[in-house]
Amino acid sequence: MLPEVPSPDDPHVRHMRRVLLAVITGSFLFLIPWIGYLYVSLPTHRTVSNWRYAWVGFDGALIVLLGITAVCAWRRLQIFIPWAVATATLLCCDAWFDIVLDWNSGDLAVSILTAAVAELPLAALLLHAARRMIRLTLTVAWARAGREGPVPPLSRMSVLVLTEDAGPERRP
Known part of the structure; x- marks a missing residue:
């Protein structure tokens, strides 16, 4: 038995969507x-006393996310997708801050090399794997919903398209 999915026309769903859109748009504009x-x-220059704690804390968070992502991947869990995206985001942030903060130092070459051969390729791999898992999940759901034809690209797929009436007047 499939769980009941609220209608996009439900007043609560519409209100929550408006709130979400207002917060995101407001944040963007701010x-x-x-x-x-x-x-x-x-x-342009500032001496900080907690530099070590900031970097160790950030890398500690990165280790935790990498570990959770690895466990989810090994166990083939759907929750791998958001963990992979979060981990990829931290890897990109790590590469950015390493390079920018080492810009005028002797460590710049190491930061660029680390970003180029480790952090950014791993981030790209995680994002690619997450996207592939989303596509696979949608392909299975598309078929189970009785939809015909190819699954539309993710960039054009509505959030609730699989719960809507599959009639020809509906767009994918």
């Missing part, structure tokens, strides 16, 4: 001037 403000107001 960050545009905020980045400009930071660019002109932040010092």
